[in-house]
Amino acid sequence: MRKIIKNATYEPQALTDWKRANPHGRYGDVTEIERQAMRQSCAEQQHYLCAYCTQAISGTSSDTMNEHVAAQRISPNRTLDFSNIVASCRTAKQCDDSHGSQPLPLTPLMDECETELKFKLSGRVEGLTDRAKETIRVLNLGDHEKHNRSLIEKRKQLVSSLLFINGIDASKGLEDDELIEMVINDISTPENGKLAAFSPVAVNVLKQWIST
Numbered sequence: 001m002r003k004i005i006k007n008a009t010y011e012p013q014a015l016t017d018w019k020r021a022n023p024h025g026r027y028g029d030v031t032e033i034e035r036q037a038m039r040q041s042c043a044e045q046q047h048y049l050c051a052y053c054t055q056a057i058s059g060t061s062s063d064t065m066n067e068h069v070a071a072q073r074i075s076p077n078r079t080l081d082f083s084n085i086v087a088s089c090r091t092a093k094q095c096d097d098s099h100g101s102q103p104l105p106l107t108p109l110m111d112e113c114e115t116e117l118k119f120k121l122s123g124r125v126e127g128l129t130d131r132a133k134e135t136i137r138v139l140n141l142g143d144h145e146k147h148n149r150s151l152i153e154k155r156k157q158l159v160s161s162l163l164f165i166n167g168i169d170a171s172k173g174l175e176d177d178e179l180i181e182m183v184i185n186d187i188s189t190p191e192n193g194k195l196a197a198f199s200p201v202a203v204n205v206l207k208q209w210i211s212t
Contacts, residue, residue, distance in 0.1 A: 001113040002046075002054060002200035004086060010045045011082040012037035019080055027072060027079035032061075039064045042087035047195040051086035051108045052095040052139050053151060056197040063089060065096040069109060073101040083109075094151060098140040105131035117141075119204040121170050123156030158198045159205065162187065170205075177210050 014037040018030055042051075043059030050057050057064045067088035070078055078084045086108060088096035106113055106129075116132035119125050125141050127133030135141070142148040142155065160170045166183045184206050187199045196202075 001052060001108045001117060002049065003111055003114055004046060004051060004108045006083040006109060007045070008082070010041050012041045015080070015082065025080065026076070027066075027068070030080070035066055036061065038066045038082070038085060039087055042066065042085060044193065046087055047190045047193060049195055049197065049200070050089035050095055052088055052099075053091070053141060053155075054198050054200045055089055055091075055151075055154065056194075057087060057089050059087065065090050067096045067099070069104060069107050071099065071101040071103075074103065091151075094140045094148060099138055102138045104135060104138055106135040114200070114204070117204070118208070119155070119159075119201045121156065121160070121205060123152035123154075123159070125155075155198055155201055158196075159202045162196055162199060162202045163205075168206075175209075180206050180210055 012034075015030070015034050018034050019025065022029065039061065040059045043057055043064055046057075048057055048059060049055070051067060065088045067086050068075070068079065069084050069086060072079050075084065088099075091097065106116055112129075116127065116129045117125055117136070118128055123142065124145075125136060125143055127136050127143070133143075136143050140148050140151075142151040145152055163170045163183075166186060168183060184203050187196065187202055187206075
């Protein structure tokens with residue numbers, strides 16, 4: 001995951017206007033116009049990465065969902081609270097689809113989402129705390145191939161490719177902290193408003209190589 005800071009200025013005007021006209025409305029009441037405005041705004045804020053797995057999304061209904069971090073059934077009064085809505089991929093049995101109405105103890109709205117999940121070059125992810133392990137289970141983020149082989153393989157290939165493009169052989173690692181920091185900065189800098197798919201995963205891996 002990558003920390004998402006929900007800035008009120010990102011709430012789309014279409015949603016703001018709808019809420020003013022429908023003060024008792026819920027998410028299920030809004031039209032596709034408001035839903036698309038939310039998808040696009042969230043995707044833009046997230047640099048077109050899924051809030052959970054960080055694969056690339058377009059911000060359109062073809063591959064992007066308006067995901068409620070605190071599920072609608074758990075927090076029915078927050079269904080139109082834009083600070084509770086992120087853009088998720090539509091991948092089956094993963095992220096939004098896997099979350100459903102389950103509590104999510106570690107979210108991309110928390111600083112710790114970048115430190116309590118440990119990604120590996122194998123494509124697997126490890127939870128370093130109990131809440132991280134539970135979050136991996138809830139979102140099916142791929143701690144083992146028997147749970148989500150597709151995501152693990154995709155993550156492995158794209159992260160290795162991203163590192164290779166930046167001059168790093170993933171199989172050999174890197175011992176130059178200054179160079180690692182430069183690559184982290186490059187990978188973390190959006191290009192035309194977008195980040196490369198799984199770039200936060202690559203950053204997570206690189207930070208593990210920095211000497212402590």
